[in-house]
Amino acid sequence: MDRTALVAHARDSIARGSKSFALASKLFDPVTRERAWLLYAWCRKCDDLADGQDMGHGMSAVADAKQRVAYIRAQTDAALAGAPTDDPAFAALAVVASECRLPRAIIFDVIEGFALDADDWRPRSEHDLYQYCYHVAGAVGLLMAIVMGVAPQDEETLDRACDLGLAFQLANIARDLSEDDSVGRCYLPVEWLSEMDIPPGQHMKPWLRSQLVPLARRLADRSEAHEASARVGAARLPFRARWAVLAAAGIYGDIAREVRARGSGAWDHRVVTSRRQKIGWVAKSLAQALQSPAPVSREGLWTRPRAAQR
Numbered sequence: 001m002d003r004t005a006l007v008a009h010a011r012d013s014i015a016r017g018s019k020s021f022a023l024a025s026k027l028f029d030p031v032t033r034e035r036a037w038l039l040y041a042w043c044r045k046c047d048d049l050a051d052g053q054d055m056g057h058g059m060s061a062v063a064d065a066k067q068r069v070a071y072i073r074a075q076t077d078a079a080l081a082g083a084p085t086d087d088p089a090f091a092a093l094a095v096v097a098s099e100c101r102l103p104r105a106i107i108f109d110v111i112e113g114f115a116l117d118a119d120d121w122r123p124r125s126e127h128d129l130y131q132y133c134y135h136v137a138g139a140v141g142l143l144m145a146i147v148m149g150v151a152p153q154d155e156e157t158l159d160r161a162c163d164l165g166l167a168f169q170l171a172n173i174a175r176d177l178s179e180d181d182s183v184g185r186c187y188l189p190v191e192w193l194s195e196m197d198i199p200p201g202q203h204m205k206p207w208l209r210s211q212l213v214p215l216a217r218r219l220a221d222r223s224e225a226h227e228a229s230a231r232v233g234a235a236r237l238p239f240r241a242r243w244a245v246l247a248a249a250g251i252y253g254d255i256a257r258e259v260r261a262r263g264s265g266a267w268d269h270r271v272v273t274s275r276r277q278k279i280g281w282v283a284k285s286l287a288q289a290l291q292s293p294a295p296v297s298r299e300g301l302w303t304r305p306r307a308a309q310r
Contacts, residue, residue, distance in 0.1 A: 001088050003095055006092045006095055007037060009041060009088045010038045010040060010041035011037050013041040013044050013045075014040045017044045019275075019278070020248065020273060020278060021248065023251075024244045024247045024248040024282075025040075027247060027282070028148075028240055028244050029241075032148055032149075032238075036148075037092075038093070038096040039092075039093065039143055041088070041092040041093075042076075042089050042092055043110070043140055044089065045089030045090070046072050046114060049071065049072055049114075050062075050068055050072070050114040051117070061184060065117065065118035066115075068114075069111065069115050069118045072111055073111055075087065075090045076090060076093065076107065076108070079094040079097075080093070080094060080104060093107070096147065100147050101146075101152075103152055106143055107143065109135055110135060110143070112135045113132060113135030113139075116135065117185070120184075122186060122187075122190065123189045123190070124189060124190045124191060125189050125190075126189055126192070127302070129173075129189050130302040133165070133173075134304050134305070136169055137165035137168050137169035137172075138162040138163075138166045138169070138304055139162075140165050141164050141166075142162055142165075145233075148241040149238060150236070156233075157233050159233070159298060159303060160229055160232055160233020160236075162304045163227070163229040163230040163233065164234075164248075164249060166222075166223075166226045166302070167224070167226035167249070167252065171219075171220070171223045171252055171255045171259070173187045173219055174216045174220050174223070174255075174256060174259045175256075175259050175266070175271045177212070177216065178204055178267040179270075186200075188203060188215055192215050192218070193215075196211040196212070196214065197211060198212065203215075204267070210264065212264075213263050216259055216260070217260050219256070219259075220256040220257065220259050220260035223253070224253065224256060224257070225301060226301060227252075227256075228296045229296050230249055231246065231288075232293050232295065234246055235293050242289045243285055243286055243289040246285035246288050246289055249285075250284060251277070251281045254277060255272075255273060259271055
């Protein structure tokens with residue numbers, strides 16, 4: 001497939017896989033938009049393979065999880081080496097990685113998140129939770145920032161980009177506690193569960209909802225703190241990229257805020273952001289993009305590992 005065909009494939013992937021990201025991506029300039037789609041296509045394909053999904057829907061336990069991660073690694077490696085791949089999503093990665101000089105180490109940091117799930121990993125501490133969130137979302141935030149023109153040496157802005165990925169993933173975890181439990185996964189740290197006297201593997205039992213609510217609120221609060229930090233970093237992006245990032249931050253931030261507002265009813269029905277709310281954030285984020293954000297310190301926030309620390 002040539003680049004035009006790969007872009008068309010990627011556009012279909014984001015349209016089917018994430019209405020929120022698809023809408024936000026329309027705010028990018030044409031070149032950045034296509035590159036964001038290409039990167040998304042690879043992320044979506046890897047996620048679907050690892051979680052037994054179809055375009056982000058219908059997660060199921062897979063019997064060959066480690067083999068799937070090995071396949072993802074091999075196909076990604078082939079794509080970055082310029083070799084043929086089995087799926088256009090990996091070819092899409094090859095294009096955007098070449099055009100934007102995406103760091104190989106960060107690309108493979110994303111794959112390490114799938115490897116953790118394949119190993120039936122569970123976080124023991126809050127630090128463990130953040131390490132996982134970094135791999136599956138924070139590292140994607142770094143790649144997206146580079147696609148938007150942030151230099152790989154601009155550590156401060158990349159920290160803020162990572163914060164947005166962390167905010168998204170913390171919101172996801174809070175919302176999807178029940179869905180994750182249905183396939184035997186739990187991303188609540190063991191130390192948190194112990195603090196609330198919740199036995200491992202029992203957190204979704206109806207009689208434990210009162211103990212679970214404070215932990216979901218904690219996730220939502222952490223998500224909101226990282227979202228606030230990310231908004232500061234967005235101010236350093238080109239205008240249209242800034243607008244797109246702020247729209248995505250608001251749309252996804254509403255998920256965490258709604259989980260917190262629903263309390264014990266947060267998992268009775270899946271929290272979603274309506275189309276009307278999404279459109280509202282496109283308008284609000286335009287106004288925000290035209291203003292300077294209030295200064296927000298990163299002091300006390302979890303910070304991603306630097307290359308020298310890996």
